[in-house]
Amino acid sequence: MGTDKHTTASIYAILRDRICLLDYPPGTVLREATLAKEFGISRTPIRAVLQRLEHGSLVTVRDGVGTIVTDIDAAELCDIYEMRLKVAELIGVLAPRDITPDDEAAAQALLERAKRLVTHYSASEYWQINHAQHALIADLIGNSVLRETWDQLYYHSARFWYREASRAPDGVAQDLVAELSEISRALRARDARAVGYIQRNFIAYGFARLKAALNPDQPIS
Amino acid sequence: MGTDKHTTASIYAILRDRICLLDYPPGTVLREATLAKEFGISRTPIRAVLQRLEHGSLVTVRDGVGTIVTDIDAAELCDIYEMRLKVAELIGVLAPRDITPDDEAAAQALLERAKRLVTHYSASEYWQINHAQHALIADLIGNSVLRETWDQLYYHSARFWYREASRAPDGVAQDLVAELSEISRALRARDARAVGYIQRNFIAYGFARLKAALNPDQPIS
Protein backbone atom coordinates (compact mmCIF):
# COMPACT_ATOMS: atom_id res chain seq x y z
CA MET A 1 0.00 0.00 0.00
CA GLY A 2 1.03 3.56 -0.48
CA THR A 3 3.00 2.61 -3.55
CA ASP A 4 0.52 4.33 -5.86
CA LYS A 5 1.64 7.30 -7.87
CA HIS A 6 0.84 10.36 -5.82
CA THR A 7 0.92 13.90 -7.13
CA THR A 8 1.48 16.96 -4.99
CA ALA A 9 -2.16 17.91 -5.52
CA SER A 10 -3.41 14.54 -4.31
CA ILE A 11 -1.10 14.56 -1.30
CA TYR A 12 -2.30 18.06 -0.48
CA ALA A 13 -5.92 16.89 -0.59
CA ILE A 14 -5.09 13.85 1.56
CA LEU A 15 -3.32 15.82 4.27
CA ARG A 16 -5.96 18.56 4.20
CA ASP A 17 -8.69 15.99 4.72
CA ARG A 18 -6.78 14.31 7.52
CA ILE A 19 -6.56 17.65 9.28
CA CYS A 20 -10.22 18.48 8.63
CA LEU A 21 -11.37 15.07 9.83
CA LEU A 22 -9.19 15.35 12.97
CA ASP A 23 -7.05 12.38 12.03
CA TYR A 24 -4.40 14.97 12.79
CA PRO A 25 -5.90 16.88 15.74
CA PRO A 26 -4.71 20.41 16.52
CA GLY A 27 -1.25 20.28 18.04
CA THR A 28 -0.20 17.22 16.07
CA VAL A 29 3.43 17.44 14.95
CA LEU A 30 4.00 16.28 11.38
CA ARG A 31 7.48 15.25 10.30
CA GLU A 32 8.56 15.79 6.73
CA ALA A 33 10.71 12.67 6.72
CA THR A 34 7.86 10.52 8.03
CA LEU A 35 5.41 11.80 5.43
CA ALA A 36 8.02 11.43 2.71
CA LYS A 37 8.50 7.81 3.66
CA GLU A 38 4.75 7.17 3.78
CA PHE A 39 4.17 8.49 0.27
CA GLY A 40 7.38 7.01 -1.10
CA ILE A 41 8.88 10.31 -2.20
CA SER A 42 11.51 12.73 -0.95
CA ARG A 43 11.06 15.63 1.44
CA THR A 44 11.10 18.22 -1.34
CA PRO A 45 7.55 17.80 -2.68
CA ILE A 46 6.30 17.16 0.86
CA ARG A 47 7.66 20.54 1.87
CA ALA A 48 5.78 22.18 -0.99
CA VAL A 49 2.55 20.63 0.22
CA LEU A 50 3.16 21.68 3.82
CA GLN A 51 3.89 25.24 2.76
CA ARG A 52 0.61 25.28 0.88
CA LEU A 53 -1.20 24.04 3.95
CA GLU A 54 0.52 26.75 5.95
CA HIS A 55 -0.84 29.39 3.55
CA GLY A 56 -4.30 28.08 4.30
CA SER A 57 -3.63 28.45 8.05
CA LEU A 58 -4.01 24.72 8.62
CA VAL A 59 -0.47 24.19 9.92
CA THR A 60 2.51 26.16 11.19
CA VAL A 61 6.02 25.20 10.17
CA ARG A 62 8.56 25.78 12.94
CA ASP A 63 12.24 25.57 12.17
CA GLY A 64 13.94 22.77 14.06
CA VAL A 65 10.69 21.53 15.56
CA GLY A 66 8.23 20.33 12.95
CA THR A 67 5.00 21.18 11.23
CA ILE A 68 2.28 21.68 13.80
CA VAL A 69 -1.43 21.43 13.07
CA THR A 70 -2.89 24.75 14.16
CA ASP A 71 -5.38 25.15 16.95
CA ILE A 72 -7.68 28.10 17.24
CA ASP A 73 -8.87 30.39 20.00
CA ALA A 74 -12.40 31.67 20.46
CA ALA A 75 -11.59 35.06 18.91
CA GLU A 76 -10.23 33.60 15.69
CA LEU A 77 -13.11 31.15 15.40
CA CYS A 78 -15.49 34.10 15.65
CA ASP A 79 -13.52 35.94 12.97
CA ILE A 80 -13.85 33.02 10.58
CA TYR A 81 -17.53 32.50 11.20
CA GLU A 82 -18.45 36.18 10.98
CA MET A 83 -16.62 36.30 7.68
CA ARG A 84 -18.36 33.19 6.41
CA LEU A 85 -21.74 34.66 7.29
CA LYS A 86 -21.03 37.69 5.16
CA VAL A 87 -19.44 35.84 2.29
CA ALA A 88 -22.33 33.38 2.12
CA GLU A 89 -24.65 36.27 1.38
CA LEU A 90 -22.58 37.03 -1.72
CA ILE A 91 -22.95 33.57 -3.25
CA GLY A 92 -26.18 34.37 -5.05
CA VAL A 93 -25.31 38.01 -5.61
CA LEU A 94 -22.01 38.00 -7.50
CA ALA A 95 -22.88 36.57 -10.90
CA PRO A 96 -23.84 33.01 -10.02
CA ARG A 97 -23.90 30.60 -12.91
CA ASP A 98 -27.20 29.23 -14.17
CA ILE A 99 -28.69 26.39 -12.17
CA THR A 100 -29.24 23.19 -14.14
CA PRO A 101 -31.30 20.03 -13.61
CA ASP A 102 -28.03 18.29 -12.77
CA ASP A 103 -27.59 20.54 -9.76
CA GLU A 104 -31.12 19.73 -8.70
CA ALA A 105 -30.48 16.01 -9.04
CA ALA A 106 -27.20 16.21 -7.14
CA ALA A 107 -28.84 17.99 -4.24
CA GLN A 108 -31.69 15.49 -4.23
CA ALA A 109 -29.21 12.60 -4.09
CA LEU A 110 -27.43 14.20 -1.16
CA LEU A 111 -30.73 14.73 0.57
CA GLU A 112 -31.52 11.02 0.29
CA ARG A 113 -28.15 10.13 1.75
CA ALA A 114 -28.72 12.57 4.59
CA LYS A 115 -32.11 11.01 5.33
CA ARG A 116 -30.53 7.59 5.64
CA LEU A 117 -27.98 9.15 7.97
CA VAL A 118 -30.67 10.06 10.49
CA THR A 119 -31.41 6.43 11.26
CA HIS A 120 -27.94 5.01 10.57
CA TYR A 121 -25.45 7.64 11.70
CA SER A 122 -21.85 7.53 10.58
CA ALA A 123 -19.38 10.32 11.19
CA SER A 124 -17.54 9.47 7.99
CA GLU A 125 -20.71 9.52 5.89
CA TYR A 126 -21.79 12.77 7.55
CA TRP A 127 -18.61 14.45 6.41
CA GLN A 128 -18.72 13.04 2.96
CA ILE A 129 -22.17 14.54 2.51
CA ASN A 130 -21.01 17.77 4.08
CA HIS A 131 -18.06 18.03 1.71
CA ALA A 132 -20.21 17.16 -1.28
CA GLN A 133 -22.73 19.80 -0.34
CA HIS A 134 -19.96 22.36 -0.06
CA ALA A 135 -18.59 21.40 -3.46
CA LEU A 136 -22.05 21.60 -4.99
CA ILE A 137 -22.64 25.10 -3.74
CA ALA A 138 -19.12 26.32 -4.48
CA ASP A 139 -19.63 25.18 -8.05
CA LEU A 140 -22.61 27.50 -8.39
CA ILE A 141 -20.41 30.52 -7.72
CA GLY A 142 -19.60 32.27 -10.96
CA ASN A 143 -17.09 34.70 -9.50
CA SER A 144 -13.78 32.83 -9.34
CA VAL A 145 -12.36 35.05 -6.62
CA LEU A 146 -15.39 34.57 -4.42
CA ARG A 147 -15.27 30.82 -4.97
CA GLU A 148 -11.67 30.67 -3.88
CA THR A 149 -12.37 32.70 -0.76
CA TRP A 150 -15.43 30.59 0.04
CA ASP A 151 -13.43 27.41 -0.33
CA GLN A 152 -10.61 28.61 1.85
CA LEU A 153 -12.96 29.70 4.62
CA TYR A 154 -14.69 26.34 4.54
CA TYR A 155 -11.50 24.33 4.94
CA HIS A 156 -10.21 26.75 7.54
CA SER A 157 -13.17 26.19 9.85
CA ALA A 158 -14.42 22.70 8.98
CA ARG A 159 -12.51 20.76 11.60
CA PHE A 160 -13.68 22.95 14.49
CA TRP A 161 -17.28 22.33 13.55
CA TYR A 162 -16.41 18.66 13.15
CA ARG A 163 -14.94 18.56 16.64
CA GLU A 164 -18.07 20.09 18.12
CA ALA A 165 -20.38 17.86 16.09
CA SER A 166 -18.45 14.80 17.24
CA ARG A 167 -18.73 15.84 20.87
CA ALA A 168 -22.50 16.25 20.66
CA PRO A 169 -23.78 14.63 17.47
CA ASP A 170 -27.42 14.96 18.51
CA GLY A 171 -29.43 16.51 15.73
CA VAL A 172 -26.61 17.14 13.24
CA ALA A 173 -28.08 14.62 10.81
CA GLN A 174 -31.54 16.14 11.12
CA ASP A 175 -30.09 19.60 10.61
CA LEU A 176 -28.30 18.40 7.50
CA VAL A 177 -31.57 17.00 6.16
CA ALA A 178 -33.29 20.30 6.82
CA GLU A 179 -30.49 22.24 5.12
CA LEU A 180 -30.44 20.01 2.05
CA SER A 181 -34.23 20.12 1.82
CA GLU A 182 -34.12 23.88 1.69
CA ILE A 183 -31.26 23.88 -0.80
CA SER A 184 -33.18 21.46 -3.03
CA ARG A 185 -36.18 23.73 -2.89
CA ALA A 186 -34.06 26.76 -3.79
CA LEU A 187 -32.45 24.91 -6.69
CA ARG A 188 -35.84 23.83 -8.02
CA ALA A 189 -36.80 27.48 -7.95
CA ARG A 190 -33.52 28.33 -9.75
CA ASP A 191 -32.87 30.84 -6.97
CA ALA A 192 -29.13 31.07 -6.33
CA ARG A 193 -29.58 33.92 -3.87
CA ALA A 194 -31.78 31.71 -1.76
CA VAL A 195 -29.05 29.06 -1.73
CA GLY A 196 -26.60 31.60 -0.36
CA TYR A 197 -28.99 32.76 2.33
CA ILE A 198 -29.77 29.19 3.37
CA GLN A 199 -26.04 28.61 3.75
CA ARG A 200 -25.75 31.78 5.77
CA ASN A 201 -28.53 30.69 8.10
CA PHE A 202 -27.19 27.23 8.78
CA ILE A 203 -23.69 28.61 9.31
CA ALA A 204 -25.27 30.94 11.85
CA TYR A 205 -26.97 28.03 13.62
CA GLY A 206 -23.68 26.17 13.80
CA PHE A 207 -21.92 29.30 14.99
CA ALA A 208 -24.43 29.74 17.81
CA ARG A 209 -23.88 26.17 18.86
CA LEU A 210 -20.11 26.61 18.86
CA LYS A 211 -20.36 29.78 20.90
CA ALA A 212 -22.60 28.04 23.40
CA ALA A 213 -20.00 25.29 23.72
CA LEU A 214 -17.21 27.83 24.19
CA ASN A 215 -19.10 29.90 26.77
CA PRO A 216 -21.27 27.41 28.62
CA ASP A 217 -23.87 29.64 30.23
CA GLN A 218 -25.12 26.82 32.38
CA PRO A 219 -22.02 25.28 33.99
CA ILE A 220 -23.97 23.02 36.39
CA SER A 221 -20.94 21.17 37.66
CA MET B 1 25.29 44.83 -4.42
CA GLY B 2 22.70 42.25 -3.57
CA THR B 3 25.04 40.71 -1.04
CA ASP B 4 22.77 41.75 1.84
CA LYS B 5 21.16 39.07 3.92
CA HIS B 6 17.77 38.38 2.38
CA THR B 7 15.08 36.32 4.03
CA THR B 8 12.36 34.48 2.16
CA ALA B 9 9.83 37.02 3.45
CA SER B 10 11.87 39.97 2.15
CA ILE B 11 12.42 38.32 -1.23
CA TYR B 12 8.71 37.61 -1.44
CA ALA B 13 7.94 41.27 -0.80
CA ILE B 14 10.53 42.37 -3.36
CA LEU B 15 9.21 40.15 -6.13
CA ARG B 16 5.60 40.96 -5.28
CA ASP B 17 6.35 44.67 -5.54
CA ARG B 18 8.20 44.20 -8.81
CA ILE B 19 5.12 42.48 -10.21
CA CYS B 20 2.74 45.09 -8.82
CA LEU B 21 4.84 47.96 -10.15
CA LEU B 22 5.11 46.30 -13.58
CA ASP B 23 8.87 45.93 -13.36
CA TYR B 24 7.82 42.41 -14.32
CA PRO B 25 4.92 43.00 -16.74
CA PRO B 26 2.35 40.26 -17.35
CA GLY B 27 3.88 37.52 -19.49
CA THR B 28 7.37 38.00 -18.09
CA VAL B 29 9.18 34.71 -17.63
CA LEU B 30 11.11 34.45 -14.39
CA ARG B 31 13.90 31.89 -14.08
CA GLU B 32 14.65 30.34 -10.75
CA ALA B 33 18.38 30.11 -11.47
CA THR B 34 18.54 33.79 -12.43
CA LEU B 35 16.72 34.92 -9.31
CA ALA B 36 18.83 32.60 -7.18
CA LYS B 37 21.98 34.17 -8.56
CA GLU B 38 20.65 37.70 -8.06
CA PHE B 39 19.90 37.13 -4.38
CA GLY B 40 22.98 35.04 -3.80
CA ILE B 41 21.13 31.94 -2.65
CA SER B 42 20.14 28.60 -4.12
CA ARG B 43 17.01 27.72 -6.06
CA THR B 44 15.35 26.07 -3.07
CA PRO B 45 14.22 29.17 -1.14
CA ILE B 46 13.47 30.91 -4.45
CA ARG B 47 11.08 28.12 -5.32
CA ALA B 48 9.31 28.56 -1.99
CA VAL B 49 8.80 32.25 -2.76
CA LEU B 50 7.52 31.54 -6.28
CA GLN B 51 5.06 28.98 -4.99
CA ARG B 52 3.75 31.55 -2.54
CA LEU B 53 3.35 34.07 -5.36
CA GLU B 54 1.55 31.40 -7.36
CA HIS B 55 -0.85 30.87 -4.49
CA GLY B 56 -1.66 34.58 -4.66
CA SER B 57 -2.36 34.26 -8.40
CA LEU B 58 0.51 36.58 -9.30
CA VAL B 59 2.48 33.98 -11.29
CA THR B 60 2.01 30.57 -12.86
CA VAL B 61 4.78 27.98 -12.63
CA ARG B 62 5.00 25.82 -15.74
CA ASP B 63 7.14 22.71 -15.71
CA GLY B 64 9.97 22.91 -18.19
CA VAL B 65 9.17 26.48 -19.15
CA GLY B 66 9.48 28.92 -16.28
CA THR B 67 7.50 31.04 -13.90
CA ILE B 68 5.24 33.36 -15.85
CA VAL B 69 3.76 36.57 -14.47
CA THR B 70 0.01 36.20 -14.91
CA ASP B 71 -2.05 38.38 -17.15
CA ILE B 72 -5.77 38.83 -16.72
CA ASP B 73 -8.79 38.94 -18.95
CA ALA B 74 -11.73 41.28 -18.62
CA ALA B 75 -13.90 38.68 -16.90
CA GLU B 76 -11.40 37.96 -14.16
CA LEU B 77 -10.71 41.65 -13.62
CA CYS B 78 -14.45 42.15 -13.12
CA ASP B 79 -14.52 39.25 -10.65
CA ILE B 80 -11.78 40.80 -8.57
CA TYR B 81 -13.28 44.25 -8.55
CA GLU B 82 -16.81 43.10 -7.79
CA MET B 83 -15.41 41.14 -4.89
CA ARG B 84 -13.39 44.11 -3.66
CA LEU B 85 -16.48 46.31 -3.74
CA LYS B 86 -18.33 43.90 -1.48
CA VAL B 87 -15.43 43.21 0.84
CA ALA B 88 -14.75 46.93 1.29
CA GLU B 89 -18.21 47.32 2.74
CA LEU B 90 -17.27 44.85 5.47
CA ILE B 91 -14.25 46.81 6.68
CA GLY B 92 -16.20 48.96 9.08
CA VAL B 93 -18.75 46.27 9.87
CA LEU B 94 -16.76 43.26 11.11
CA ALA B 95 -15.38 44.41 14.45
CA PRO B 96 -12.98 47.17 13.39
CA ARG B 97 -10.43 48.17 15.99
CA ASP B 98 -10.67 51.55 17.70
CA ILE B 99 -9.38 54.48 15.70
CA THR B 100 -6.58 56.43 17.42
CA PRO B 101 -5.05 59.87 16.96
CA ASP B 102 -2.10 58.10 15.37
CA ASP B 103 -4.33 56.86 12.55
CA GLU B 104 -5.58 60.39 12.08
CA ALA B 105 -2.04 61.75 11.90
CA ALA B 106 -0.93 59.05 9.47
CA ALA B 107 -3.79 59.80 7.11
CA GLN B 108 -3.08 63.53 7.37
CA ALA B 109 0.57 62.96 6.48
CA LEU B 110 -0.43 60.90 3.46
CA LEU B 111 -2.84 63.61 2.42
CA GLU B 112 -0.04 66.17 2.46
CA ARG B 113 2.15 63.92 0.34
CA ALA B 114 -0.73 63.43 -2.10
CA LYS B 115 -1.23 67.19 -2.38
CA ARG B 116 2.40 67.66 -3.31
CA LEU B 117 1.91 64.92 -5.89
CA VAL B 118 -0.65 66.99 -7.77
CA THR B 119 1.93 69.58 -8.76
CA HIS B 120 4.98 67.30 -8.85
CA TYR B 121 3.81 63.95 -10.18
CA SER B 122 5.88 60.84 -9.74
CA ALA B 123 4.64 57.35 -10.48
CA SER B 124 6.86 55.91 -7.78
CA GLU B 125 5.62 58.35 -5.16
CA TYR B 126 2.03 57.75 -6.24
CA TRP B 127 2.38 54.07 -5.56
CA GLN B 128 4.16 54.53 -2.28
CA ILE B 129 1.25 56.62 -1.07
CA ASN B 130 -1.22 54.12 -2.48
CA HIS B 131 0.47 51.26 -0.69
CA ALA B 132 0.69 53.23 2.56
CA GLN B 133 -2.99 54.07 2.37
CA HIS B 134 -3.83 50.43 1.85
CA ALA B 135 -1.70 49.41 4.83
CA LEU B 136 -3.31 52.10 6.98
CA ILE B 137 -6.82 50.88 6.24
CA ALA B 138 -5.95 47.20 6.44
CA ASP B 139 -4.58 47.88 9.90
CA LEU B 140 -7.99 49.14 11.00
CA ILE B 141 -9.58 45.77 10.26
CA GLY B 142 -10.07 43.85 13.47
CA ASN B 143 -11.14 40.60 11.83
CA SER B 144 -7.95 38.80 10.90
CA VAL B 145 -9.61 36.71 8.19
CA LEU B 146 -11.13 39.76 6.55
CA ARG B 147 -7.77 41.54 6.69
CA GLU B 148 -6.04 38.68 4.94
CA THR B 149 -8.69 38.55 2.22
CA TRP B 150 -8.57 42.31 1.79
CA ASP B 151 -4.81 42.24 1.46
CA GLN B 152 -4.82 39.45 -1.08
CA LEU B 153 -7.43 41.15 -3.25
CA TYR B 154 -5.41 44.35 -3.20
CA TYR B 155 -2.19 42.73 -4.38
CA HIS B 156 -4.09 40.66 -6.89
CA SER B 157 -5.50 43.71 -8.69
CA ALA B 158 -3.00 46.49 -7.96
CA ARG B 159 -0.89 46.16 -11.10
CA PHE B 160 -3.85 46.30 -13.45
CA TRP B 161 -4.96 49.56 -11.94
CA TYR B 162 -1.35 50.72 -12.08
CA ARG B 163 -1.15 49.88 -15.76
CA GLU B 164 -4.28 51.88 -16.50
CA ALA B 165 -3.17 54.80 -14.33
CA SER B 166 0.18 54.87 -16.13
CA ARG B 167 -1.50 54.93 -19.51
CA ALA B 168 -3.68 57.89 -18.58
CA PRO B 169 -2.36 59.50 -15.40
CA ASP B 170 -4.66 62.50 -15.71
CA GLY B 171 -6.47 63.11 -12.48
CA VAL B 172 -5.14 60.17 -10.49
CA ALA B 173 -3.28 62.47 -8.10
CA GLN B 174 -6.36 64.65 -7.61
CA ASP B 175 -8.48 61.56 -7.01
CA LEU B 176 -6.00 60.34 -4.42
CA VAL B 177 -6.19 63.72 -2.66
CA ALA B 178 -9.99 63.51 -2.66
CA GLU B 179 -9.93 59.95 -1.29
CA LEU B 180 -7.44 60.74 1.45
CA SER B 181 -9.38 63.89 2.39
CA GLU B 182 -12.49 61.81 2.89
CA ILE B 183 -10.60 59.15 4.80
CA SER B 184 -9.10 61.80 7.08
CA ARG B 185 -12.54 63.18 7.74
CA ALA B 186 -13.90 59.72 8.55
CA LEU B 187 -11.00 59.01 10.89
CA ARG B 188 -11.52 62.30 12.70
CA ALA B 189 -15.14 61.25 13.18
CA ARG B 190 -13.90 57.83 14.42
CA ASP B 191 -16.19 56.28 11.84
CA ALA B 192 -14.65 53.04 10.56
CA ARG B 193 -17.72 52.19 8.52
CA ALA B 194 -17.33 55.45 6.64
CA VAL B 195 -13.74 54.49 5.84
CA GLY B 196 -14.92 51.24 4.32
CA TYR B 197 -17.58 52.93 2.25
CA ILE B 198 -15.12 55.55 1.00
CA GLN B 199 -12.85 52.74 -0.11
CA ARG B 200 -15.76 51.04 -1.82
CA ASN B 201 -16.65 54.20 -3.69
CA PHE B 202 -13.16 54.94 -4.98
CA ILE B 203 -12.71 51.32 -5.98
CA ALA B 204 -15.94 51.69 -7.94
CA TYR B 205 -14.62 54.84 -9.65
CA GLY B 206 -11.44 53.05 -10.63
CA PHE B 207 -13.44 50.04 -11.78
CA ALA B 208 -15.59 52.23 -14.05
CA ARG B 209 -12.47 53.72 -15.54
CA LEU B 210 -10.96 50.29 -16.18
CA LYS B 211 -14.15 49.06 -17.81
CA ALA B 212 -14.25 52.13 -20.04
CA ALA B 213 -10.68 51.38 -21.10
CA LEU B 214 -11.51 47.73 -21.79
CA ASN B 215 -14.69 48.48 -23.76
CA PRO B 216 -14.05 51.80 -25.51
CA ASP B 217 -17.56 52.96 -26.39
CA GLN B 218 -16.21 55.48 -28.85
CA PRO B 219 -13.95 53.50 -31.19
CA ILE B 220 -13.59 56.29 -33.76
CA SER B 221 -11.14 54.46 -35.94
Place this chain on the structure above:
DNA sequence: TTTCCTATAGATGTATACATCTATTGTTAG
Protein backbone atom coordinates in the same frame (compact mmCIF):
# COMPACT_ATOMS: atom_id res chain seq x y z
C1' DT C 1 17.77 19.34 46.04
C1' DT C 2 17.73 22.89 42.78
C1' DT C 3 19.46 25.45 39.05
C1' DC C 4 22.14 26.44 35.29
C1' DC C 5 24.89 25.07 31.55
C1' DT C 6 26.34 22.07 28.00
C1' DA C 7 26.20 18.25 24.86
C1' DT C 8 23.27 15.95 21.74
C1' DA C 9 19.53 13.98 18.97
C1' DG C 10 16.64 15.17 15.56
C1' DA C 11 13.95 18.57 13.30
C1' DT C 12 13.66 22.08 9.37
C1' DG C 13 16.46 25.18 6.04
C1' DT C 14 19.70 25.21 2.19
C1' DA C 15 22.67 23.83 -1.65
C1' DT C 16 23.40 20.87 -5.38
C1' DA C 17 23.38 16.85 -8.51
C1' DC C 18 20.33 14.52 -11.28
C1' DA C 19 15.61 13.37 -13.65
C1' DT C 20 12.01 14.86 -16.40
C1' DC C 21 9.54 17.95 -19.20
C1' DT C 22 9.02 21.66 -22.88
C1' DA C 23 9.95 24.51 -26.81
C1' DT C 24 12.79 25.08 -30.52
C1' DT C 25 15.74 24.26 -34.21
C1' DG C 26 17.50 21.64 -37.80
C1' DT C 27 16.98 17.82 -40.79
C1' DT C 28 14.67 14.77 -43.78
C1' DA C 29 10.89 12.79 -46.40
C1' DG C 30 7.13 14.03 -49.31
Place this chain on the structure above:
DNA sequence: CTAACAATAGATGTATACATCTATAGGAAA
Protein backbone atom coordinates in the same frame (compact mmCIF):
# COMPACT_ATOMS: atom_id res chain seq x y z
C1' DC D 1 8.83 24.39 -50.63
C1' DT D 2 6.31 22.37 -46.94
C1' DA D 3 5.46 19.45 -43.19
C1' DA D 4 6.62 16.15 -39.88
C1' DC D 5 9.93 14.39 -36.81
C1' DA D 6 13.95 13.95 -34.08
C1' DA D 7 17.76 15.89 -31.53
C1' DT D 8 18.92 19.32 -28.22
C1' DA D 9 19.29 23.20 -24.98
C1' DG D 10 17.49 24.71 -20.99
C1' DA D 11 13.72 25.03 -17.89
C1' DT D 12 11.34 23.05 -13.58
C1' DG D 13 10.69 18.69 -10.54
C1' DT D 14 13.00 15.53 -7.40
C1' DA D 15 16.35 13.33 -4.34
C1' DT D 16 19.92 13.86 -1.13
C1' DA D 17 23.91 15.57 1.50
C1' DC D 18 24.91 19.07 4.52
C1' DA D 19 24.03 23.46 7.60
C1' DT D 20 21.49 25.43 11.10
C1' DC D 21 18.16 25.62 14.66
C1' DT D 22 15.42 23.76 18.74
C1' DA D 23 14.19 21.13 22.70
C1' DT D 24 15.76 18.06 25.92
C1' DA D 25 18.42 15.21 28.87
C1' DG D 26 22.21 14.92 31.85
C1' DG D 27 25.82 16.56 34.71
C1' DA D 28 28.15 19.95 37.62
C1' DA D 29 28.06 23.75 40.85
C1' DA D 30 25.64 26.26 44.46
